[in-house]
Amino acid sequence: MAEKKKFLLRIDENIHAALEKWAADDLRSMNAQIEYLLTQALKNSNRFKTSSSTESDNPPQNEPGGN
Numbered sequence: 639m640a641e642k643k644k645f646l647l648r649i650d651e652n653i654h655a656a657l658e659k660w661a662a663d664d665l666r667s668m669n670a671q672i673e674y675l676l677t678q679a680l681k682n683s684n685r686f687k688t689s690s691s692t693e694s695d696n697p698p699q700n701e702p703g704g705n
Contacts, residue, residue: 647672 680686
């Protein structure tokens, strides 16, 4: 597994409380919940593709000189 980057995140206390409750409801840590939400937002905006979706989105190209 790739090493994860660390950074400080400053957020409004009301957002923190809502995220904390949402994470608990989904049985996730706050960190996992934030990472999940960011991943979903990136996928929805077509700014992030997983390796499996990248492979299916980009079919293999024909070899030069073929057909």
